[in-house]
Amino acid sequence: MSGNKTAVAFNEQNDVAWLKLVNPPANIMTSTFFDELSAIVQHNIRGEKFKGLVISSEGRHFSSGADIDGLLNLSKTYKKHGSLPPFLEKNKETFRVLYALKKPVVSIVKGICFGSGFELALAAKHIIAAPNCKLSFPEASFGLMPGLGGISRLLLRTGFALTAELVLSQKTLFADDALSMGIVDQIVEANMLENSAIKHITKLHQFTNNSY
Amino acid sequence: MTIIDKIDKIAVVSLKNPPGNCLTAPDFMDKKTLEAFLTQNKIKALIIKGAGKHFSAGAEVSAIYKQVAAQTLASKITKGKELLKSIYDLNIPVIAAIEGVCFGGGLEIALSAHIRIVSQKALLAFPESIHQLMPGLGGTCKLKNFVTLGKSIEILLQGNTLNAEKALELGLADYICNPGKSYETAVALAENLTKGNSMMLINNVMKALKNAYEMPLHKALEKETLLFCELASVQAMKKNNKE
Numbered sequence: 001m002s003g004n005k006t007a008v009a010f011n012e013q014n015d016v017a018w019l020k021l022v023n024p025p026a027n028i029m030t031s032t033f034f035d036e037l038s039a040i041v042q043h044n045i046r047g048e049k050f051k052g053l054v055i056s057s058e059g060r061h062f063s064s065g066a067d068i069d070g071l072l073n074l075s076k077t078y079k080k081h082g083s084l085p086p087f088l089e090k091n092k093e094t095f096r097v098l099y100a101l102k103k104p105v106v107s108i109v110k111g112i113c114f115g116s117g118f119e120l121a122l123a124a125k126h127i128i129a130a131p132n133c134k135l136s137f138p139e140a141s142f143g144l145m146p147g148l149g150g151i152s153r154l155l156l157r158t159g160f161a162l163t164a165e166l167v168l169s170q171k172t173l174f175a176d177d178a179l180s181m182g183i184v185d186q187i188v189e190a191n192m193l194e195n196s197a198i199k200h201i202t203k204l205h206q207f208t209n210n211s212y
Numbered sequence: 213m214t215i216i217d218k219i220d221k222i223a224v225v226s227l228k229n230p231p232g233n234c235l236t237a238p239d240f241m242d243k244k245t246l247e248a249f250l251t252q253n254k255i256k257a258l259i260i261k262g263a264g265k266h267f268s269a270g271a272e273v274s275a276i277y278k279q280v281a282a283q284t285l286a287s288k289i290t291k292g293k294e295l296l297k298s299i300y301d302l303n304i305p306v307i308a309a310i311e312g313v314c315f316g317g318g319l320e321i322a323l324s325a326h327i328r329i330v331s332q333k334a335l336l337a338f339p340e341s342i343h344q345l346m347p348g349l350g351g352t353c354k355l356k357n358f359v360t361l362g363k364s365i366e367i368l369l370q371g372n373t374l375n376a377e378k379a380l381e382l383g384l385a386d387y388i389c390n391p392g393k394s395y396e397t398a399v400a401l402a403e404n405l406t407k408g409n410s411m412m413l414i415n416n417v418m419k420a421l422k423n424a425y426e427m428p429l430h431k432a433l434e435k436e437t438l439l440f441c442e443l444a445s446v447q448a449m450k451k452n453n454k455e
Contacts, residue, residue, distance in 0.1 A: 072448045085444075088437060096433065140409055143447045145417050147440035152424035152432045160425055161327040161386035164305055167417050169404040 007033035010040045016201055017050040024059025029116050030067045031087065038094045045101065052104035052201030055124055056194065062107075062133070065115025068142050088147060095148050098123040104204040108193040109133050109184070119150035122157070126200055127183070129175045130190040135183065136172040157182050214241040215263070216249050221256040222402045223249060227321070232269035233262040235317045237279075238292025238349055247298065256414055257402035258302065260325055261309040261395050262318070267334070270316025273343050292317075292349050296324040303415040305405050309398035310334045310385070320349040323384075326418075329401070330376040330385040331394040337373040357425075358383045416443055 007030065009020045019040065021027035045053065057063060098105055098120075107121040110130035118135050121127055129135075137146050145151065145167060155163045158181045165171060178184045188196045215226045227233040227240060250258065262268050279285040299306055299321075308325035314336045322328055322336075330336070338347050346352060346368065355364040359382050366372065379385040389397040406414060416439040423432040 069451075072444065072451050085441065088441065092433060092437065096430075140413055140417070143410060143413055143450075144443050145413065145420060145440055147436065147444070149429075149433050149436065151417070151420045151436060152429055155421060155424040156429075159383065159386070160421060163424075164326065164405065164417070164421055165401070167421075168305070168406070168409060168414065171404070 006036070008036045008040065010044050012050055014198075015049075015051045016198055017045065017048065017053045019053060019055045021057040021063055024057070025061055026112070027057050027059065027061060027063040027117070028067050029063055029065060029120070031070055034087065034091045034094070038090055041094045041097050046097070050103070051205040052106065053098075053101065053124075054194070054197040054201070055098075055105065055107045055120060056197070057108075057110070059111075061111030062109040062113040062121065063117025064112050065117045065138070068144075092148050095119065095123040099125070099149070099153065104201045106197040106200055108197050109135070110190050110193065114138055115146065116148055116150075119146055119148040119153070122150055122153040126185050128186045128188055128193055128196050128200070129178060129184040130193055131175050131187055132190065133175045133178070133184070133187075134172050135178055136170060137167050138170050140168060140170050154183065216241070216246065218249075218253055218255065219399065221254060221406060222399065223253065223255040223258045225258065225260045226263045227261070227268045227318070228263035230264055232266055232313060233264070233318070234269050234272045234275075236272060236275050238271070238288050238317065239295050240292070240317075240321070241295065243291075243295045243298050246295075250302070250304070254411065255304060256406035256409070256411065257304050258299075258306045259309055259395070259398045259402060260299075260306065260321060261398070262311060262314075266312035267308070267310045267314040267322065268318025269313050270318045270320075270339075271348075273345075276345070289348050296320065296349055300324045300326070303418040305402065305414070305418065307398045307402060309394040310336070311392065311394050315339055316347060316351075317349055320347055320351040320354070323351065323354040326421075327387075327401070328379075328385045329387045329389060329394050329397050330379055331389055331391045332376050333391040334376045334379070334385075334394070335373050336379050336384060337371060338368050339371040339373075341369055341371045412446065413443060416440075 007023045009022045011018050105124040106126045107124035108128045109121050110133050112134055113121055114136050115138055139145050162181055175187050179187050213228050215228055217224045279288050306325040307327045308322040310322055310330045314322055314334060316338055319336055338351055340346050376388050380388050420436050420439050423435045
């Protein structure tokens, strides 16, 4: 584990890099979380030699998403200056880099995976879910919409109508529905998530020989 | 004749010309009337359906020939296209509830909705080639959003009829329901999509979805930030007022 991160940890094992949400049980994505994630993405991920990256979580859940109060407080502060909140651009850029990484990126999701947690999972090109996984965009219940590219990336996976339904009706999806809609790529038992991610990365690496 | 009505904040457009709800003109309703109705009633979702057992069998060929004779075909088609575009451009969810036959111009209307619900007995087709014609309201261009070029050629030149299962499999339809239930299903979906959601939220989400659908990812993401911030500033203000 690198440094003294409180919300997200980074390490490398056998040529696979691991991004781990380490603030269980809910792994709430606070501004500290985003700052730490951004630092890791800037310093540890770009141009590194690992074969692939896994986004994972400690505890029973992936993440319950952003801290809404914190977000609104930040919005308030920046509103005074009449410009877009820079933190939003920065967080979006972090997700964009993950999505554009020229290596296999795999999210392994279990338990609750809501809001920006769901958006983080969608920043990977391959999503493996545990059978108990629940996916949802609850932003609309706070008068908000997903703001970190989740709408665009979900639409690429499942199309217009289902994306509209998920975002506007705040419906909670279970793993098997998510699989049949193409929102997750694979379902495996919770204790097999990490191995399945490594398997996927190893397989792609074999075929692409780092020219992914 | 086209009827417009509403249930609470959901507008319902019914294509009515029994039995097949054939379209007598490409502009099957007045664009301004529709827009005014939606604005005045603060409508949050629109459902398009056929009155009776069918969605629409499309244009009457005789009507097309009449317009050729009167030299009004091109202008009529342009108006029809403007109407369909204005429907697609709405920033509220537009749902087509499809029962029975949905052919030609009828299918083009359905494809200008954002969401399509088909009943198990629905049939979709572009049969224009029977009359040595082709779809004239953007159907040829819209197909590419759903199916491959190869499949589009087959649908247009062979005119084969797609049943509900096939339409779902190809992505032409988004939901399938029991026969006779497409309207109920559409109302339930429209309620789910709008319940508790402000107009601004619905508008911004629809804009973001359409951007994501039409623009390169980086552009859509850029626009999304503005849409998100607009909502966040309203919510932040509300929070401020409470404190």
